[in-house]
Amino acid sequence: MIREITIGQYYPIDSVLHRMDPRTKLFGTMVFIVSLFIADNIWNYVIATVFLAAAIRLSRVPLRYMVKGLKAVLFLLLISVSFNLFLTEGEEIFRIWILRVTKEGVRTAGFMALRLIYLVVGSSVMTLTTTPNQLTDGLEKSLGFLKKIHVPIHEISMMMSIALRFIPILVEETDKIMKAQMARGADFESGNLIQKAKSMVPLFVPLFISAFRRATDLAMAMEARCYHGGEGRTRMKPLRYRRRDLAAYLTYALYLGCMIAARLLPAVLDQKIRWL
Amino acid sequence: MGIIEAAGLVFDYIRRDENDNIESVDRALDHLDVQIEKGSFVAILGHNGSGKSTLAKHINAILCPTEGAVWVSGMDTREDDRIWEIRKRAGMVFQNPDNQIIGNVVEEDVGFGPENIGVPTDEIWKRVDESLEAVNMTAFRYKSPNKLSGGQKQRVAIAGVMAMRPECIILDEPTAMLDPTGRKEVIRTVRELNRKEGITVILITHYMEEVVHADRVIVMEGGRIAMDGTPRDIFSRVEELKSLRLDVPQVTELAYELRKAGLDVPEGILSQEELLECLLPVLSGGSGQSI
Amino acid sequence: MSIRAEALTYIYNEGTALEQKALDNVSFEIPDGQFVGLIGHTGSGKSTLIQHLNGLIKPTSGKIYYNGSDICGEGYRLKDLRSKVGLVFQYPEHQLFEVTVLADVCYGPRNLGLSEEEAAERARDALSLAGMKEKYWNQSPFDLSGGQKRRVAIAGVLAMQPEVLILDEPTAGLDPMGRDEILEQISRLHRQRGMTIILVSHSMEDVAEYADRLMVMNRGRLAFDGTPRQVFEHYRELEEIGLAAPQVTYLAYALREHGLDMRTDVTTVKEARDAILELAGMKGKR
Numbered sequence: 121m122i123r124e125i126t127i128g129q130y131y132p133i134d135s136v137l138h139r140m141d142p143r144t145k146l147f148g149t150m151v152f153i154v155s156l157f158i159a160d161n162i163w164n165y166v167i168a169t170v171f172l173a174a175a176i177r178l179s180r181v182p183l184r185y186m187v188k189g190l191k192a193v194l195f196l197l198l199i200s201v202s203f204n205l206f207l208t209e210g211e212e213i214f215r216i217w218i219l220r221v222t223k224e225g226v227r228t229a230g231f232m233a234l235r236l237i238y239l240v241v242g243s244s245v246m247t248l249t250t251t252p253n254q255l256t257d258g259l260e261k262s263l264g265f266l267k268k269i270h271v272p273i274h275e276i277s278m279m280m281s282i283a284l285r286f287i288p289i290l291v292e293e294t295d296k297i298m299k300a301q302m303a304r305g306a307d308f309e310s311g312n313l314i315q316k317a318k319s320m321v322p323l324f325v326p327l328f329i330s331a332f333r334r335a336t337d338l339a340m341a342m343e344a345r346c347y348h349g350g351e352g353r354t355r356m357k358p359l360r361y362r363r364r365d366l367a368a369y370l371t372y373a374l375y376l377g378c379m380i381a382a383r384l385l386p387a388v389l390d391q392k393i394r395w396l
Numbered sequence: 397m398g399i400i401e402a403a404g405l406v407f408d409y410i411r412r413d414e415n416d417n418i419e420s421v422d423r424a425l426d427h428l429d430v431q432i433e434k435g436s437f438v439a440i441l442g443h444n445g446s447g448k449s450t451l452a453k454h455i456n457a458i459l460c461p462t463e464g465a466v467w468v469s470g471m472d473t474r475e476d477d478r479i480w481e482i483r484k485r486a487g488m489v490f491q492n493p494d495n496q497i498i499g500n501v502v503e504e505d506v507g508f509g510p511e512n513i514g515v516p517t518d519e520i521w522k523r524v525d526e527s528l529e530a531v532n533m534t535a536f537r538y539k540s541p542n543k544l545s546g547g548q549k550q551r552v553a554i555a556g557v558m559a560m561r562p563e564c565i566i567l568d569e570p571t572a573m574l575d576p577t578g579r580k581e582v583i584r585t586v587r588e589l590n591r592k593e594g595i596t597v598i599l600i601t602h603y604m605e606e607v608v609h610a611d612r613v614i615v616m617e618g619g620r621i622a623m624d625g626t627p628r629d630i631f632s633r634v635e636e637l638k639s640l641r642l643d644v645p646q647v648t649e650l651a652y653e654l655r656k657a658g659l660d661v662p663e664g665i666l667s668q669e670e671l672l673e674c675l676l677p678v679l680s681g682g683s684g685q686s687i
Numbered sequence: 688m689s690i691r692a693e694a695l696t697y698i699y700n701e702g703t704a705l706e707q708k709a710l711d712n713v714s715f716e717i718p719d720g721q722f723v724g725l726i727g728h729t730g731s732g733k734s735t736l737i738q739h740l741n742g743l744i745k746p747t748s749g750k751i752y753y754n755g756s757d758i759c760g761e762g763y764r765l766k767d768l769r770s771k772v773g774l775v776f777q778y779p780e781h782q783l784f785e786v787t788v789l790a791d792v793c794y795g796p797r798n799l800g801l802s803e804e805e806a807a808e809r810a811r812d813a814l815s816l817a818g819m820k821e822k823y824w825n826q827s828p829f830d831l832s833g834g835q836k837r838r839v840a841i842a843g844v845l846a847m848q849p850e851v852l853i854l855d856e857p858t859a860g861l862d863p864m865g866r867d868e869i870l871e872q873i874s875r876l877h878r879q880r881g882m883t884i885i886l887v888s889h890s891m892e893d894v895a896e897y898a899d900r901l902m903v904m905n906r907g908r909l910a911f912d913g914t915p916r917q918v919f920e921h922y923r924e925l926e927e928i929g930l931a932a933p934q935v936t937y938l939a940y941a942l943r944e945h946g947l948d949m950r951t952d953v954t955t956v957k958e959a960r961d962a963i964l965e966l967a968g969m970k971g972k973r
Contacts, residue, residue, distance in 0.1 A: 130500070132538045252500045285500050288542050293781075299743050300782040303774040304843055305766055305798030322794060325784035329829070337495035344456050344488040345498075345509040345556060346480050356507035356520045443862040444833060491860075545729065572860045575729045575889050577929050602862045641864040646892055646934040646956055653960045659967060668934055672941050679947055679966055 131248040135180040136364060138249045142258030144365040148175075149246045151372045155379045156235050156242075163382040165234055171375050172238055172245075179249050189244045190237060197236050204229035252284040254357065261359050274350030282338070290331065297326050398431035399564055399596050400455055400486070404464035405429070407450050407619075424450040426619035427464070432598065434563070437590045439607035439627075440600045442616035443641045448600050451616070452568045455598070456488040469563060484513055487557030491569040493549035494541075502544075502552050503528065503537040509560045520559075527558040530593065531585050547578025551585055558589070564596040565589070571603060579603065604631075604645045608666045615640060632664035647671045690740060690772070690851065690883075691716040695749035697735055697907075709735040710746070711907035717885070719850075722877050724894035724915070725887045727904030728929040733887050734777075736904065737853045740885070741772040770799055773849030777856045779840030783828040788819065788839050791828055795847040806846075813846035814839070816880075818872050834865035838872070845876075851883040852876065858893065870897060892933045895919070895954035903930065916952040935959035942966075 137145070152171065159165060176183060190197070210224030247255070256277035266273050298308065301322045308319055407425040410418055424447045432438055442448045453459040454466045457473040468486050471478045487509075490496045499505025503524050510520045528534045531551040541549055550570050557565055567586065571579040583606050590597045599606065607613050613630045615623035617640050623630055630637070634644055634652040644652070651665035651674070660678050665671045697710040709732045717723055727733045738744040739751055742758050742765040751758050758768055776782070785791035789810055796806035814824060817838040823831065828839050841857065854873065858866040874897050876882045888894050894901060894915070901918040903911040905928040911918045919925070922932035922940065931937075933954050939962065942949040949966055953959040 130540070132501075132540070251504065253504050281500065282498065285498070285541070289494055296776065297782055299738065300774075300776045300779065301794075302743060303741060303769055303776070304782075304795040305769055305847065306794075307766070307798065322782075322784045326782050329784075330781055334492075334495045337490065337492055338498070340458060341488075341490055341496035342498060344458060344483060344490075345560070346483050346512040347508075348480070348512065352514045353511050354514050354516060354520065356504060356511055356517065356524065358517055443864050576931070577728055604863075641862075643863040647938060649956050650935055650938070650959050650963075653956060654963060657960065657964055659964070668938050668941070671938060672945075675938075675942065675963065676945055676947075679942070679963070680945075 129247065130251045131179075131181045131185065133180055135178060135249065137175065137179040137245070139364070140249075140368060141359055141361055141365045142250050142254040143262050143359060144361070144368045145246045145250055146255075146258050146262060148368060148372055149243055151376055152242045153239060155376060156238055158379060158383055159235070160231070160383060161386055163385060164379055165231065167375070167378050167382055168238060172242060175245050176241070179245055181245070181248050186241050186244055186248070190240055193236065193240055197233060200236065201229045201233050204232050253281050256281040257355070257357070257359060278350075286334065289334075290327070293330055294323070294327055297323055297330075399434040399469055400430075400432040400598075401467045402428055402430045402451070402454065402464065405451075405454065405461055405466060406463035407447075407454065407459060408462045409450075424619055425454075425461075428620055430614070430621060432564075432596065434596055435590075435594045436611045437587070437597045437609070438599070438612045438614060439610035440598065440614045440616060441602075441604075441607060441642055442622075446616040447619040448616045449568050450619075452488065452566045452598065452600055455486050455564075455566050457482045457486075458488075480513060484560050485562055486564045486566060487560050487562040489550065489553045489557060489565065489567040489570050491572050493546050493553060493573065496553050497541045497549060497556075500540060501537075502533065502539050502541060505541060505552060506537075506555045506559050509556055513560065523559040523561070524555075527555040530558055530589060531555045545578060546574040547581035550574065550578070550582045554582075554585060554589070558595075562595065564598065566598045566600075568600050569602065570599075571601060571606065579606070583609075604643050604648075608645065615642065627666055628664035630664075631666060689716050689718045689752075689754065691752040692739070693750045693752070695736070695739060695751065696747050697732075697739065697744065698747045701747065708907050710739070712749070713907070713909050714749075715902065715909060715912060717851075717883065719883055720877075720881050722874075722884045722897055722899045723886065724898030724901045725885055725904065726889070726891070726894060726901060726930060727910075728889070731904040731928075732907040733904045734855060735907075737774060737855060737885065737887060740851075740853060741774045742768050743774070766799075770795075770847045771849055772851045772853065773844040773847050775841050775844050775852070775854040775857060777859055779843075779857075780828075780833065780836035782843070783836060783840060786827060787825050788814070788828050788831075789824045791839060792842045792846050795843055799847065809846045809848065810842070813842040813848075816845050816872075816876065817842035818868070834861055834868065837861070837865075837869065841869075841872075849882070851885065853885040853887070855887045856889065857886070858888070858890070866893070873897070891919075891931060892955075895933050903928075915954045919954055920951070 155168060159168060205221060205225045206219045208222055208225035208228050210222035213221050213223055260273055260277040263273050306322060405425050405428040409422040409424055411420045413419045440448045454461060455468060457479050460474055466473045468482045471482050473482055497505050498508050506524045506527050507520050510523050528537055531554050533551050533555055541552060571582050586597055587609060589595045608627050610627055613627050614621055622640055631644055631648045637644055647668050648665050651661050651671050655661045661674050693714050695710050695713040699707045699709050725733050739746055745759055753768060756763060783791050792810035792813055793806040796809045819838050819842060828836060857869050870893055873884060877884045898915060901915050902909060903918060911921055919932040919936045922936055925932055935953055935956060939949050939951045939953045943951055950962045953962050
């Protein structure tokens, strides 16, 4: 099941978005997320939809593949939608038993759902088009100023990138150890909480040991390949802004401008009407 | 002088308890002397604990000798400031393919070594292209290592070493965790690098089929060299190999058994074709049949 | 008394883009006390198959019967099955977790609900069966050598006192001596305790030496099923699916192709030697 989560997985094709500088994509994702939080009317969502649709189109990743990532947050989505739907005060449309559905409820629930979906899809546009390495490179470079206050930013980003590489391996390993212990009569499901926790020992001890063994091996392999920290390292894929990145930043500015304008639009119209 | 030279090499694994007192000392290498010629293909055999992996780690300066010394291209591995130069010249491939690939994409992993030694970007790309081509993995360059088979992962690891432009590659049981197809892939790749690019290869293995093509076979036992010669020399000494708890290929053993039974078969048969050639005249004469 | 599989099919990730048929209509019966070699290259479905046999994976369609009862049937206790059909995974030493060797081997029997004493009794028995000397029993399993760790892990399954023992490449990563010792130990379990053995292996040479029967998997199907001699007759087809017969079998066929009256049903060095000596008319001289 864990293997089905698409967030954080790279989709290996070539597109404008794939070639874009990870910093540009990081920043764009941030802009998009912020814009979702200032959105509060239909025009905002229309603009956000256009922006997101354009990004998805440019990424050339099939929409079907992105939507699959939503499965992971489906539960969260359902909860927040139903909360908003049933608990918002306002003009009642209909009621089932004690659950009142209001006009305002439908509106907030709808926007809430859109916001969540866009949040997930928007961030997966970034992770699907950026390899974890580029992503950590981007973070390292963007947060480079932290080095001045002795934050080991290179080490942290190296750690993240290695963690990403080993997640699928460790997931598989967990599955294997679990099965091996089940073949020895282990029962990971029944019993109360304490018994359950206890039954996890035969799973976690081997898993930790294996993780340590892998870490030792990996450290040796990295040393053998002359790794000695960030000092004096060059880059195979150095981050360099190109024209498309400039275009992207301009688009962001335009987008953000539109969003703010749309947000203020009803108020402005209101004012105008009163003036008239 | 060979590309690699060890003289009086001793290495002790020292185990200490919590108070830093020495608990036990295991001598893994015991006054070992060896020279390896540039451009040769050397296979090292020996059962687990015979010291072969320890020797390999000395060549790459991962371990430092307790006594004696190792030189790689004339550089002493004990000198700290030569360490990166040594690791550049003598690359290493390990047993577990998963635990030595760092990159999340094949080409990025191959570029990891050159990045570490400060190769300029354009040059890194050139080296990555060439290395992937040399191990025949260009088609997989954008793939995630997790999607590859064991044999393919090891080829990526070899490409990662090749991108450092080494003179020598040490492979520490690179095929132990692979299936027969993967084993063949890796050995074919290594042989090609040796023949075409003139890379010195040191192959540590348990599989006897893999050593028959080597120029030289070294058998280790108890941290010393027990046997040293061409594959034919070594495989002529079936009894001795067995006493060192090692196998011989099936045809070699068959030839040895037939010879023991009195049949006129030479010593040190390495392949099925060879044995066939020897057997045909013997059998067609002996049984009164003709071909 | 047997394991019987009927039209076993298993599909990974059914209904998604990653759908993959791991087993495709596999049927067979393994009677009690047989030594079966299960062969196939990586991804041929052999690992999926053995996990079905002790109920770790449920078939997409098809049935598995153990001693006549359907293991996927209503009310069938899988825990009982797992004690009857022991499964030793690849690199089983990775599952060790206890403080001492003995305690680790006790894990299985304790899961079966046995008392501490009974569990310890079984564990001691299993450790001796797996060839672990008593001096190691109270050591930490993590201080042992690779080959010894593997024996402890095998003992961990033997302590369940299974009737059938399935081993997934028990010799992977061991040196030649470790390889021979483990195989010898398994063969002894078969001979002395009459245990049914299913040995998954890549090595034709190993399997030919010990197995009564070979099952060859390819792309989720059972490609060949018979005695080693019968199966190795298809050495050309075996090559096409990425496998090979033992070297001596090839030699025998080559001799025959050169017009010699050589027997071709040889699979081990010993058989080949005897056949060639007979051909040379030297049987009497020995």
